[in-house]
Amino acid sequence: MWRTLVLLFRRPGELTRQYLRGRRKHYVLPLRLYLTISVLVLLAVRLSNLLDASPPQPAVQFDKDEPPKVELNIGSASVQFGFKPDGKGFECSNLPAWVCKRLEQRLGTGPGALANDTRGLKARLVDAIGPAMFVLLPGFAAWLALAYRNRRLRYTEHLVFALHVHAFWFAMLGITLLPIGGLQGLAWIVVPVYTWLAMRRVYGGRWWAQALRSAAVASLYGVTMLAALVVAALWALLA
Template identity: 30%
Template sequence: MDDAGLSGLAGGTAAVVASADLASLAAGGGRAGHGHGATGDCLNCGTALTLNARFCSQCGQDTANHPPSLFEFVHEFVSHYIAVEGTLWKSLWGLMARPGFLTREYLAGRKQRYVLPLRLLLTLGLLFFLALKLMPGSTHTLGRDGEEGDEVAQVVPDAASAASADSIAAAKFAKARKKISERSGDTTILSPDLASQLPQGMQDRVHRAETHWRADPKASMHAMGATMMGLAPYAVLCSLPFFAGLLKLLFWRQAYGAHFVFAMHLHAAWYGMLLVAVLLPWGLVVFVVWAWSNIYPVIALKRVHAASWWTTLLRAALLAVLHWFIIGLGLLALVMAGALAAA
């Protein structure tokens, strides 16, 4: 065979191989894995991809190069932000039924088996505040007249306040404020002496808020409740470093980071308990939630720090007092923010 024939045969073979490669890539079986526009290299870092790789071994990016479908987008959101897959159910059992268990596992280095503390906290917090807003009689009715407004904060009773102060105390204040206003017509947000010490811009805002309270109490109450409910999740997150600081003062031998992990797990558990109480507002269920919310921290502290029962009880009591002080300051800030929202 002459050189021209060999050249033609080589060209034909190359064409067949190229066609097979293109077909393989189009079918999702190429080196890039799957998806439209897949190549043999990672589009993010340029690393050569192994056969049928779904993710880059260097940077972790997926190999599918196409706009996500609606199902893929929802799946991505749920798996990353709501955490309903994989280890969630095992994590929930360890969180709700075994106080201190997840913190001990995390500090022992067994992290991959369970949902990470921050994701667990955000997931349960999101579900709780969503349920609190959507369930009948919840705090989204603040500022309304009639029996619905009078039943605000009755979804979870007073007894559960140890775990729910950050979210339900807002409703209690709004209810009390409404009754006081109906009796006396008082619309003073701050005392004159305290208001005079504020910057001029803040004084003007307080004055506008009081004017709105006098003109339309119902709308002002509703705006106040909506603002407080919107800020409550952020208030809880902002309180975590202070709560961890209190733990550091009481259990000084443990590193601050370990206390922060404990704080996230504890508040996630409280969110889970409150979620149960909101979804199942029955007397027995609410009583069990209240009892467990008060017993849970003591057992968790005992297991994580391996102290004696008397030492744990004494420090837990002191922690509760200091924590309520922080909650009071945070609630005061929420009340002020809610009252000024009408301005």
């Protein structure tokens, strides 16, 4: 594991190259590496939420004269739902009718149920990340296979690269949980740079062609991730 982690962090993409060249006994298998890191990081995220001493600040607005309301911002879309000012009726905006009806069924006991339910919303969102990644990972590999179809690589080989890259992303997420200022900003810089270097080492090619392919993969994956986040948020709200 330590040999694998050192290579994963020191030389972006080299772990994938070693695996594709057949040196598989020297390092942890890609799926096992990804599962180990992702599970540990998600547990750390859940633990940090439980141990957070600061008062929670969910997107719930409490007012003496108005019942609580929830507002979720997903990308450029804003979703709102809550009880009417008189507390006798449910209303929501920018949501399908069946979703609004399901929310009303879950929270139909009154504004107090809405306030209590939002306390577990963040935990359910964290729980939804793991299953969502099992959709995002194959999607990322599929976009790589589409962008680099002239490399004559099998889909499983693209999937190996996706597993290694996502393992690094989860590791960076875990690092940002450390009580050190500036780590989140550093992660926003390190993650795209690391991914770019890893793609350069594994797929090669001229820098301008690599830039175009990377931009295409990032755009397609961004759409896929947004869709997965919407599904995860709906699951957290309706489950």
